[in-house]
Amino acid sequence: MPSSYTITLIPGDGIGPDISSAARRMIDATGVKIEWEVQEAGLKAIETHKDPLPPHVLESVQRNKVALKGPLTTPVGTGFRSVNVALRKEFDLYINLRPARSMKGVASRFDDIDLIVFRENTEEFYAGIEHYIDAKKSAAETIGVVTRAGSDRIVRAAFEYARKHHRKRITLVHKANIMKYTGGLFLDVGSQVAREFPEIEFNDRIIDNMTMQLVMNPHQFDVIVTTNLFGDILSDLCSGLVGGLGLAPGANIGTEAAIFEAVHGSAPDIAGKNIANPCALALAGAMMLEHLGQDAAAMRLRSAIETVVAEGKYVTRDLNPASPVGTDAMTDAILGAMEKHDIVVSRS
Numbered sequence: 001m002p003s004s005y006t007i008t009l010i011p012g013d014g015i016g017p018d019i020s021s022a023a024r025r026m027i028d029a030t031g032v033k034i035e036w037e038v039q040e041a042g043l044k045a046i047e048t049h050k051d052p053l054p055p056h057v058l059e060s061v062q063r064n065k066v067a068l069k070g071p072l073t074t075p076v077g078t079g080f081r082s083v084n085v086a087l088r089k090e091f092d093l094y095i096n097l098r099p100a101r102s103m104k105g106v107a108s109r110f111d112d113i114d115l116i117v118f119r120e121n122t123e124e125f126y127a128g129i130e131h132y133i134d135a136k137k138s139a140a141e142t143i144g145v146v147t148r149a150g151s152d153r154i155v156r157a158a159f160e161y162a163r164k165h166h167r168k169r170i171t172l173v174h175k176a177n178i179m180k181y182t183g184g185l186f187l188d189v190g191s192q193v194a195r196e197f198p199e200i201e202f203n204d205r206i207i208d209n210m211t212m213q214l215v216m217n218p219h220q221f222d223v224i225v226t227t228n229l230f231g232d233i234l235s236d237l238c239s240g241l242v243g244g245l246g247l248a249p250g251a252n253i254g255t256e257a258a259i260f261e262a263v264h265g266s267a268p269d270i271a272g273k274n275i276a277n278p279c280a281l282a283l284a285g286a287m288m289l290e291h292l293g294q295d296a297a298a299m300r301l302r303s304a305i306e307t308v309v310a311e312g313k314y315v316t317r318d319l320n321p322a323s324p325v326g327t328d329a330m331t332d333a334i335l336g337a338m339e340k341h342d343i344v345v346s347r348s
């Protein structure tokens with residue numbers, strides 16, 4: 001294991017600078033030596049380089065193979081294409097891994113939720129194959145291509161994860177009743193891969209039924225694997241089940257590189273106010289530490305966050321609307337919890 005790492009840090013737009021400097025402080029406090037290569041993408045890069053994703057940012061990720069990324073704004077409708085989608089395509093980050101776990105002290109509908117969503121991250125309706133069908137813009141079409149190879153590798157990644165982490169069940173989510181070719185192919189490939197993992201229970205659900213069942217009885221699910229658009233929506237739904245976007249981390253993983261980020265976006269409504277919850281990005285940082293093989297550091301960071309969230313005293317407005325603290329104060333409390341834990345460990 002290397003003694004230090006160089007990692008690309010993309011602060012991002014909106015709340016990105018606030019939460020990424022908070023996450024960086026927390027990750028540094030774990031003791032893992034990281035040299036951060038800060039790279040601007042998104043709105044700032046448009047101002048300075050007239051390009052939301054300048055080549056030197058791509059080169060940095062290419063060189064370091066690991067990045068922590070704050071959220072990036074993507075204009076709805078017209079404007080530049082999503083930088084997030086471009087990064088996933090550029091580095092073929094085909095796995096979007098989004099865990100949703102209950103945390104003590106967070107008001108939510110259910111307790112003891114522990115769901116993992118594997119979202120296919122490069123194909124289907126996010127591949128950017130879309131246009132108006134005529135000059136009058138009387139209609140538009142988006143083409144979603146689902147490949148056998150792309151389906152195989154994401155379903156396989158979900159099964160391998162389940163095997164490694166002793167998870168019991170995989171649910172494949174699709175719309176094969178209507179989209180008989182794309183949905184049908186995904187289901188067909190998934191069912192074939194499942195036969196190679198007989199110890200893991202496999203079932204499937206149609207997306208509309210799945211959304212209802214997740215809201216009514218989420219405990220029946222364990223690992224969920226699905227295509228790009230359904231995965232995007234379902235993972236937000238799952239973070240809603242455990243108390244919202246402020247605590248939902250995600251990882252974009254390929255064979256050559258990995259980019260860790262929060263599930264949430266740039267939250268322009270609360271940007272620059274020091275009120276954003278820094279934990280989703282910090283928890284993505286914990287996933288990053290695990291990816292680097294630094295499991296103990298990841299656990300330290302995660303348990304310090306859990307301690308502060310469970311106490312509920314030094315948490316942001318999304319977790320305690322009655323008497324919240326700011327992003328900085330919550331970060332300080334998490335650093336304090338890490339230090340206290342170290343003192344207890346060294347005394348015992």
Ligand SMILES: NC(=O)c1ccc[n+]([C@@H]2O[C@H](COP(=O)([O-])OP(=O)(O)OC[C@H]3O[C@@H](n4cnc5c(N)ncnc54)[C@H](O)[C@@H]3O)[C@@H](O)[C@H]2O)c1
Nearest residue numbers: 071072073074084245246263264265266267270276277318
């Ligand atoms: N991976 C990414 O970079 C990513 C993901 C999703 C959306 N986006 C982009 O972000 C922009 C805004 O999107 P949106 O408003 O639909 O979604 P959003 O996730 O930014 O915000 C949704 C709601 O959640 C709140 N919220 C989000 N993060 C929070 C945090 N850390 N702490 C407290 N509250 C938080 C916001 O205030 C808002 O009310 C859009 O341009 C979108 O394209 C980027």
